[in-house]
Amino acid sequence: MRGRRLFPFLLALLLLVTGRAFATPETASPATPSATVPHLTVQLVVPPAQIYPGQHFTAGLYFKLEPGWHVYWTNAGDSGEPPSIRWALPDGVSAGDIQFPTPKRLPLGPLMDFGYENEVLFPIPVTVANSVKPAGSTASLGGKVSWLVCREVCIPGKAELAVTRAALGSAPSQPGQVADDAALITRFASTLPGPLPSGDQAKFETTPKGFTLAVSTGQKEESAQFFPFDQTIVSNPAPQTVTPRKDGVTLDLIKDENIAGTPKELHGLLVLSGGRSYEIHATPGALAVSTGGSTDSGLLGAALLAFVGGLILNLMPCVFPVLFIKGLSLVQSSSEERGRLRAHGFVYTLGILLSFWAVVAALLVLRGAGHQLGWGFQFQSPIFLALISLLLFFLGLSLAGQFEIGLTLTSAGGGLAQKSGYTGSFFTGILAVVVATPCAAPFMGTAIGYALAQPPVITFVVFTALALGLAAPYLLLTFVPSWAKLLPRPGAWMEVLKQAVSVPIFGTVIWLVWVFTQVTGPTALMALLAAFLLLAIAGWILGRWPAKAPATVAAVLVLALAIVVPVYAAKELGAPISGPASGSAATTAGATKWEPFTPQLVAQYRAQGKPVFVDFTASWCLSCQVNERVVLERTDVEQKLAQSGMALVKADWTQHDDAITQTLAALGRSSIPTYAIYPADPSQPAKVLPEVLTPGIVISAVDSVPKPDTQKAEAPATGEKVF
Numbered sequence: 001m002r003g004r005r006l007f008p009f010l011l012a013l014l015l016l017v018t019g020r021a022f023a024t025p026e027t028a029s030p031a032t033p034s035a036t037v038p039h040l041t042v043q044l045v046v047p048p049a050q051i052y053p054g055q056h057f058t059a060g061l062y063f064k065l066e067p068g069w070h071v072y073w074t075n076a077g078d079s080g081e082p083p084s085i086r087w088a089l090p091d092g093v094s095a096g097d098i099q100f101p102t103p104k105r106l107p108l109g110p111l112m113d114f115g116y117e118n119e120v121l122f123p124i125p126v127t128v129a130n131s132v133k134p135a136g137s138t139a140s141l142g143g144k145v146s147w148l149v150c151r152e153v154c155i156p157g158k159a160e161l162a163v164t165r166a167a168l169g170s171a172p173s174q175p176g177q178v179a180d181d182a183a184l185i186t187r188f189a190s191t192l193p194g195p196l197p198s199g200d201q202a203k204f205e206t207t208p209k210g211f212t213l214a215v216s217t218g219q220k221e222e223s224a225q226f227f228p229f230d231q232t233i234v235s236n237p238a239p240q241t242v243t244p245r246k247d248g249v250t251l252d253l254i255k256d257e258n259i260a261g262t263p264k265e266l267h268g269l270l271v272l273s274g275g276r277s278y279e280i281h282a283t284p285g286a287l288a289v290s291t292g293g294s295t296d297s298g299l300l301g302a303a304l305l306a307f308v309g310g311l312i313l314n315l316m317p318c319v320f321p322v323l324f325i326k327g328l329s330l331v332q333s334s335s336e337e338r339g340r341l342r343a344h345g346f347v348y349t350l351g352i353l354l355s356f357w358a359v360v361a362a363l364l365v366l367r368g369a370g371h372q373l374g375w376g377f378q379f380q381s382p383i384f385l386a387l388i389s390l391l392l393f394f395l396g397l398s399l400a401g402q403f404e405i406g407l408t409l410t411s412a413g414g415g416l417a418q419k420s421g422y423t424g425s426f427f428t429g430i431l432a433v434v435v436a437t438p439c440a441a442p443f444m445g446t447a448i449g450y451a452l453a454q455p456p457v458i459t460f461v462v463f464t465a466l467a468l469g470l471a472a473p474y475l476l477l478t479f480v481p482s483w484a485k486l487l488p489r490p491g492a493w494m495e496v497l498k499q500a501v502s503v504p505i506f507g508t509v510i511w512l513v514w515v516f517t518q519v520t521g522p523t524a525l526m527a528l529l530a531a532f533l534l535l536a537i538a539g540w541i542l543g544r545w546p547a548k549a550p551a552t553v554a555a556v557l558v559l560a561l562a563i564v565v566p567v568y569a570a571k572e573l574g575a576p577i578s579g580p581a582s583g584s585a586a587t588t589a590g591a592t593k594w595e596p597f598t599p600q601l602v603a604q605y606r607a608q609g610k611p612v613f614v615d616f617t618a619s620w621c622l623s624c625q626v627n628e629r630v631v632l633e634r635t636d637v638e639q640k641l642a643q644s645g646m647a648l649v650k651a652d653w654t655q656h657d658d659a660i661t662q663t664l665a666a667l668g669r670s671s672i673p674t675y676a677i678y679p680a681d682p683s684q685p686a687k688v689l690p691e692v693l694t695p696g697i698v699i700s701a702v703d704s705v706p707k708p709d710t711q712k713a714e715a716p717a718t719g720e721k722v723f
Helices: 003-017 179-187 292-313 321-331 337-366 382-399 416-438 444-451 454-478 493-520 522-544 549-575 597-608 624-632 633-645 658-666 695-701
Strands: 034-035 040-045 056-065 070-077 085-088 093-095 103-109 111-117 121-127 138-150 154-167 201-206 210-216 224-227 241-245 248-254 264-274 279-286 587-589 592-596 613-616 647-652 672-679 688-689
Touching: 003 210, 034 154, 040 138, 040 154, 056 070, 056 111, 056 138, 056 179, 056 597, 070 224, 085 121, 111 549, 121 179, 121 597, 201 264, 210 264, 210 279, 264 321, 337 416, 337 454, 382 493, 382 522, 382 549, 493 522, 493 549, 522 549, 597 613, 597 647, 613 624, 613 658, 624 633, 624 695, 633 695, 647 658, 672 695, 688 695
Parallel strands: 201 279, 592 647, 613 647
Antiparallel strands: 034 040, 040 056, 056 121, 070 111, 070 138, 085 138, 093 121, 103 111, 138 154, 201 210, 210 248, 224 264, 241 248, 264 279, 587 592, 613 672, 672 688
16 A cells, blocks of 8 residues: 555544544344434335336435435545445346446545435346246345445444335236335436537546546536546545636646556546536547637527428427417408508517527526426426416317407407407417427427537527527518418408317317326326316306406406316326336337336446437427327338347436436437437447438438347346246
């Protein structure tokens, strides 16, 4: 033992002599799900309520620590040891390595440790072999856990933990979850570091004192910390000098005094502004100096893609009914003077712009607070789903002729009616944005992914281009008089067509109700249906006694009750469906079996030499549903996927899932649909497919991936395993 590595040993020996070093090991009683010992509680977390063949789920070790005490990261720093577990699992059940969340620096005198205070959960991937047959009605999963907990003193501890779960011979139709365990896994999912996003770079150069680590992220980073995975490379207690760059950050690191030669790479964990953390493998070399021209070029390209995507968005099924309503409005006002037509176009565009800016502002604020969100995030909220379905149902009642509201297309004459017309144009723009968010047109995914990884100014520029693309068709129509003259004259046919438009609006409501049940479960459905009945009563009151103050007051009271009922149910009564990370069963689409996504599952298949096709989808994403029904469930596509030897994984983003959000960010995306093919070689990047699929695109992409290495891939079992 040399140099500084000798110092911790001598310090520990001195403290031991004075009675302040490693105290008597604490041992807990065996075979319990959790153990409480001095200074901490440790718990074995296993979310699934049943264990069955072919299952993949994430278990974990959860530590709850007293204030001031800490446990350690995989590289503990200058002293300490990370937690470990020696599993005692049934035959056919295997556990992967412990995964370590992002740590913090813990100074201890002249030393520097890396670890966790307060509470931490260490995820562990668990796999049940396909060949397993249950030996009884239950299965026990457990092991011997060891740890070192420190403050001024360090206390080694150990406990034997175990949980009992039902053992099944096949996957149940509705897998159960242990609610508290599933909640812990979900709560700590965002603490794991991800891979460095595609397009980012990490390089290092040697200096007389150590290394200069340069990282390019495409945005200015105000803070950074580097945690080395390898010991004796970087001096742990030495300060790390951070120099922000307009496209990333540079860190000056002091080398360890025991380093032997120049490392081939700097392997470590990089924590950036806002708490974002990535595992990096920095290679020797210098980053190219970023220039304003390259940044401007990237911004111009992203803005152009966003504008084109906004144009195409008008043709998507989620937006077209609203645009059709606006087209009828233009027919109604075609006889008006040119200036008034243009004013309608500007007001409609203003509604779209302000709505987009509000969505972007919410995204940036929530991301700044540490949340991982993407395009369409509001559709993951049952309260938002309830409110937007009520709004569209009420609009449908008006279009069907039950009553007249300000958005009616048949109002005419007078200053009040004109004011209502401008208000209608503005709120139609807002409505177009609201219903557009579950869709992603071609080119949108790349543009949004770029925008959300940039500084706020660039993010607003790209989303403004997207908004202008969405508004452009109607705005252009109001500016070209010759086109407006082609519109038919107003007449009785408009009332019939207006009522017909209510049909796709009600169809959209049915779809939203289905999405609502996917997010909340069936418990809150009756409350939403009751709210629809209350809206119908309010509409009847407005239609039976139009423009009467008492009737209006009564209708408003009924409307308020209609809003309160489903919002309360969504908040208090809904039973959110557990996400795939907690161990849900595989799903079947057509003849193809898809497994629920976890990053550990993808990594496991790639380690076995097997490529992985991941479908990032959600119930509220109409574009996703169209791609799945029209392309992925086609017989020829299903046969190609089955013959390819690929693992098929579905990342369901219906509810918020940090692991899926982080994986999308690593692919350079913040929206769905996204389709990615991960090659069997873990060192190779994933191939991202277009947002709009065709059978040819999928088949060509599958053919371009090398076949699985059958020697490395998991061989089929020759016999049954019993647990």
